[in-house]
Amino acid sequence: xxxxxxxxxxxxxxxxxxxxxxxxxxxxxxxxxxxxxxxxxxxxxxxxxxxxxxxxxxxxxxxxxxxxxxxxxxxxxxxxxxxxxxxxxxxxxxxxxxxxxxxxxxxxxxxxxxxxxxxxxxxxxxxxxxxxxxxxxxxxxxxxxxxxxxxxxxxxxxxxxxxxxxxxxxxxxxxxxxxxxxxxxxxxxxxxxxxxxxxxxxxxxxxxxxxxxxxxxxxxxxxxxxxxxxxxxxxxxxxx
Amino acid sequence: xxxxxxxxxxxxxxxxxxxxxxxxxxxxxxxxxxxxxxxxxxxxx
Numbered sequence: 683x684x685x686x687x688x689x690x691x692x693x694x695x696x697x698x699x700x701x702x703x704x705x706x707x708x709x710x711x712x713x714x715x716x717x718x719x720x721x722x723x724x725x726x727x728x729x730x731x732x733x734x735x736x737x738x739x740x741x742x743x744x745x746x747x748x749x750x751x752x753x754x755x756x757x758x759x760x761x762x763x764x765x766x767x768x769x770x771x772x773x774x775x776x777x778x779x780x781x782x783x784x785x786x787x788x789x790x791x792x793x794x795x796x797x798x799x800x801x802x803x804x805x806x807x808x809x810x811x812x813x814x815x816x817x818x819x820x821x822x823x824x825x826x827x828x829x830x831x832x833x834x835x836x837x838x839x840x841x842x843x844x845x846x847x848x849x850x851x852x853x854x855x856x857x858x859x860x861x862x863x864x865x866x867x868x869x870x871x872x873x874x875x876x877x878x879x880x881x882x883x884x885x886x887x888x889x890x891x892x893x894x895x896x897x898x899x900x901x902x903x904x905x906x907x908x909x910x911x912x913x914x915x916x917x918x919x920x921x922x
Numbered sequence: 923x924x925x926x927x928x929x930x931x932x933x934x935x936x937x938x939x940x941x942x943x944x945x946x947x948x949x950x951x952x953x954x955x956x957x958x959x960x961x962x963x964x965x966x967x
Contacts, residue, residue, distance in 0.1 A: 711940075715933065730925045734932040741936070777943075784939040791932045795925060889940060896947050903954035910961035 700895055707888035714885040718878025725872075731795055736878055738788040739866045740886035745785045745810070746848050748778035748890060749817065753845035756838035768834035769905065771841055773897035775820045777890060782814035797861060805858035809851040816844035 718736040725732035755771035758764070789807065790800045801807065820840045827833035850857075855864050868876045 708940075728925075730929055733929045737932055737936040780939060780943045784936065787935050787939070788932050791928055791935060795928050893943060893947065896951065900947065900950045900954040903951075903958045907954065907957040907961040910958070914961070 700892065700899075703888070704892045704896070707885065707892045711882070711885035711889055714878070714881035718875075718882055722875050722878050728796060731792065732875070734788065734792045735866060735871070735875065736882045738785065738792055739879060740883045741781055741785045741788055742810075743883055744886050744890045745778060745781040745813065746852060747887075748774050748781060748894070749813065749841070749845040749848050751894065752778060752817075752820070752841040756841035756845075759834055759838045765830075765834070765905065766902070768838065769901040770894070770898050771838060772821075772824060773894050773901055775817055775837075775841060775844075776897055777893045779814065779817040779821060780893070781890065782810065782817055786810060786814060802861060804862055805854040805860045806851070806862035809847065809854045813844065813847045813851055816840070816847060820844055 715736060719733055722733065722736075724730050751774035752771050755767045755774060759767035759771060786807075789810070793802070794800050820837055823840055824833055824837050827836060852865065854860065855862050864870060866879070868880060871879060
């Protein structure tokens, strides 16, 4: 990584495209939520509680998608040893942890009126909790290891292991007898809810991309600052 | 609690999480920028 890399990535993107993309993502999310609530009729069984689907299901999809980014960039780091890949993996993991926590909270809010309990040790809920804890463990590991290369290597390995849990979370509702319904998708929900679900899924995807990108920019700047400090210290040491 | 209370709680939780993370991002970005500017100034001295 060079100073030139930062000069080309951070200031340019900060000055123009990405903040605009962020505004677009959030405005699109607001519009999608309003549209979904306005056009979807109450569900026959759940009534208006069905509307929680528009936040819970997209958040769950992002929780399963972002660890795949951690997997991809982690493997790329192990292959190329490029520091940018490590920073991208770490940024994706932080965003994934946020979405995992949100998914669990929304699931509990939906579970209380439909199942009568806030939490049950169901296969889907438990595997999602395990994913959340693995992601939190990934972030804790990064905070604990000071040595840069060792931190990147270990966290790449933990990121890969964490991502292996994603197919288990996804398939848990089919592999085990669970109280949780099967995967919600445009194929499994009523046609009246498909447009709202699609809109909110794309909106949440845009928000996730924006979060990962901005977190990466911050991490890149921090890393460049550390490099500059190291260089300054080395220069002072040589001057003495 | 009525159904709409739970729906409202879910949407509120979503916005608290997203805006909370956005605030964390802005803080992190500002801190990184300050650190970068200080470090480059110190390096130029």
